[in-house]
Amino acid sequence: MFEVEKIREDFPILKREINGYPLAYLDNAATTQKPKQVIEAIVDYYENHNANVHRGIHTLSEEATSMVENARLKIARFIGSNDEKEIIFVRNASEAINLVMYSWGEKNIGKGDEVVVSLMEHHSNLVTWQMLCQKKGAVLRVVDVDGEGEIRVSGGEMREFQGVRVMSLEQALGAKTKLVAITAVSNVLGTVSPLEKIVKMVRTKTKAKILIDGSQSVPVMKTEVGKMGVDWLVFSGHKMLGPTGIGVLWGRREILEEMPPFLYGGDMIGQVELGKSEWNELPWKFEAGTPNMAGMVGLGAAVDYLESLGMNEVWKHEQELVAYALEKIKGKAEVYGAGDYRKRAGVVTFNLPGIHAHDTAQVLDGFGIAIRSGQHCGAPVVESLGEMAVARASVYVYNTRAEIDYLIDKLVEVKKVFRKR
Amino acid sequence: MFEVEKIREDFPILKREINGYPLAYLDNAATTQKPKQVIEAIVDYYENHNANVHRGIHTLSEEATSMVENARLKIARFIGSNDEKEIIFVRNASEAINLVMYSWGEKNIGKGDEVVVSLMEHHSNLVTWQMLCQKKGAVLRVVDVDGEGEIRVSGGEMREFQGVRVMSLEQALGAKTKLVAITAVSNVLGTVSPLEKIVKMVRTKTKAKILIDGSQSVPVMKTEVGKMGVDWLVFSGHKMLGPTGIGVLWGRREILEEMPPFLYGGDMIGQVELGKSEWNELPWKFEAGTPNMAGMVGLGAAVDYLESLGMNEVWKHEQELVAYALEKIKGKAEVYGAGDYRKRAGVVTFNLPGIHAHDTAQVLDGFGIAIRSGQHCGAPVVESLGEMAVARASVYVYNTRAEIDYLIDKLVEVKKVFRKR
Amino acid sequence: MEYSEEIIDNARNPRNFGDLKGANKRSKQSNATCGDMVEFYAKVDGGVIRDIRFKGVGCALSTAAASMLSDKVKGMKVDEVRELDGKVVVELMGEVNPARMKCVLLPLSAIRALVG
Amino acid sequence: MEYSEEIIDNARNPRNFGDLKGANKRSKQSNATCGDMVEFYAKVDGGVIRDIRFKGVGCALSTAAASMLSDKVKGMKVDEVRELDGKVVVELMGEVNPARMKCVLLPLSAIRALVG
């Protein structure tokens, strides 16, 4: 059962006061808070089981190994994979994208090849491919976003933006497309990408590989990699109640098998001689050095927690709150992105007329409200809204309607502060 | 004051029983246990301050940012740097080495150039350079280790080992040497490298850069990067009472400034447009994506803890225990490495005649003793000892003479189990 | 950190805002991460800033800082302006959050470039 | 996991250890991470393993597993040997720690290769 008040009891930080007000944490698209179940899992790991994994014969090492491998299994199941060897632990979504770039991209992207991204990618899923293309003499093709903040699958005019041509996905795809790297949900606008349509079009028109940035989708929606028909999915633990410093690259086994290692070192190795080395099998081939054991265990606990709520319920809660917020904020601020709440995750992006987003955020902080402001590591899409900076309130499982009401109330205060005389 | 019994009180895991015996944790070269001060710092971070860093205006984000940057400062001071921007947070020592390889190495190592490592490098500091050399057509030159397990600085004959020529450092260095990557303390044998001599010789004979693997030295000895005269130092937090998933690359500012970024993404970026991006300044240029905030804070707490003990005292304790252990084990097992305890950190590597190291480890585990066995991610040096696997007991601040006595006692039991009838 | 009356006032009604005819010095600076920009124009004569005006900027803090700093340096010797550092901004504006320091330093660095 | 009497006995006094004259099958396997190696020799005739011997190996577990497995397969039909999997080793040896599974599977995979 999804009872927000009960859920809130699990999150110690929600008891904090900020500037004399109870914390209203609405910066969940940046990072989420941790339930005591996750914190306790980490503490239990360190207090009772900590040891280096995979190589030790002794009891602690066996316990630690089975705990982290059990976490891997849980995470596989959570995203709908029935092969836990497809789960590669990394630090965060950014590293996962870089892993694919260095391992698969370096080998498979050549001069004249094309990589397709959207205009609303997070910098991690934009700059990484920019750099690869620059290095290889490949071409980055950018898919435009429509007025509702949705990826433009087909139709519309090609236009120039920031000195680069942007266009529909249909226009961007071609015989030279080797990779399509697209976010499932925009972190700036919250818009949900029409992945089914996208995947179908890519598969029909090209032989390109597909990488999905699930940083904002995996935390809030039921994910079924088995049904998505894509090649890689990346996401970060810290955005789904998990610890910092742990993220996941999921890939289809066949493609992971073909990819050369990325980082070299202990654990990713079979036999080592001075003159040559052999790689370990999946997933360890991609996990060099001592892993973030406590992070893996903590992410396993986060997944348990989310599953106890039920991912369908989590999504329902997001939808409810975003619908409510969109309704409430109407007329009080300029709101960006999809007007239809069903097309967006729990993210509301806005500006108060004539007031800089950073000033809005700072005055709200004075009332205990934590929102984000600025470019949200998505500078191009913010600029395409005609803005230099935007304010973003984003909800998660522990947020309430009352917090939305409180935010809206305080927006009025912000306007008062900066009202011209 | 260094009182082991009081120190032990700080480590919750030391209260554990394993197979009915109190835990004797002697696998510290693999990873160390965590004092409650470190665990509490992590819990406090999550329960009271967690937020994404660097970009947020709100209070939690400011608190989190100042906590992680404060940790960076502490760590800089701890290793004798007066410029905290020289501290790059990574996952572990392995990633730090790979960062240097991908960023500096890719740019500066070309066909025919030479990279010098020792025969007793950890796989992370061997395979990484093997791969770079293979890719670039460069040559990996391997410095031999003498009968005492010490790096052979000069003298001795060149010999062939595993199909590769191994030689003294003096013989290995030449006009084409671009990089010398050497461990400060061997994780297999515990031998301390004569770094002063090595650095002097490299600087006199070549213009090569020097990378020091401090994974085993930083946890136990006072480190003064300001005086070492090297270019990079790498180490892992989990081997010095810190959390998993956090490590450090230290580099001289000038060299870090010149190095191109390694991983791309949020935070490591200044301005981003669709067509081009600019890099952020140090250290963030090398820290893509949401960092392991709790890991940074926890490592800061670990450094506080070590400094409260005093690094000179920590080293004295290591020396005392290793001297005691070497004395005690004499005649009871074959011991590898330096006979003089002053040349080694708290590591004793041994085998019982006719008994496989894994069997030794497993029988000892039956008595609650945790040691490591196998190749310790240092296959070449183990093979050069004429062994396929060795057993390793390694101590840290919380270990006692009584635990050494207990280990030695139980070695006798191991021999009994496998004694031929 | 709360915005003081004075900051709000300077942000709402910035002093020395607009073009400056006959300016002989000009300097423009921007903040990469927020995209905000400020441009100063000054008349410098006999080593003294005789008049100064600015345009641009984005947030309240950078606007207020530009306003207050321009008031402060008007009539100052160029040599003295060169000596100004972050401290002067904090003196003028009160305590500033670390995350917002870049806002208030933007006009300062533009003014220093003006006389650099 | 504790070593049972039987494991210790088989490790100390391995059965079927040594060369086998007239062997018509041979198979060698090694474990990359510990470097241990086992080599089996067998006389196969009429689809039946008439005799089998082994050399090499390293640790007590792999030695015991080689010893016990060689005893077990001696006289077995090749077809039956092909069906053997990890379960048979656990049946023979009792519970094995996950970290040591590779030890006991080494002889099994060598024997399967022998009749593969």
Ligand SMILES: Cc1ncc(COP(=O)(O)O)c(C=O)c1O
């Ligand atoms: C000497 C040495 N170098 C490098 C490493 C690699 O450290 P990590 O596994 O934390 O990356 C280790 C740890 O095993 C080590 O002992």
Ligand SMILES: Cc1ncc(COP(=O)(O)O)c(C=O)c1O
């Ligand atoms: C859509 C999207 N992609 C990628 C990232 C990068 O995640 P991380 O910073 O955890 O690497 C984020 C997080 O900000 C995101 O929202």
Ligand code: FES
């Ligand atoms: S937010 Fe851009 S200068 Fe203040």
Ligand code: FES
């Ligand atoms: S340790 Fe090598 S086979 Fe058992």
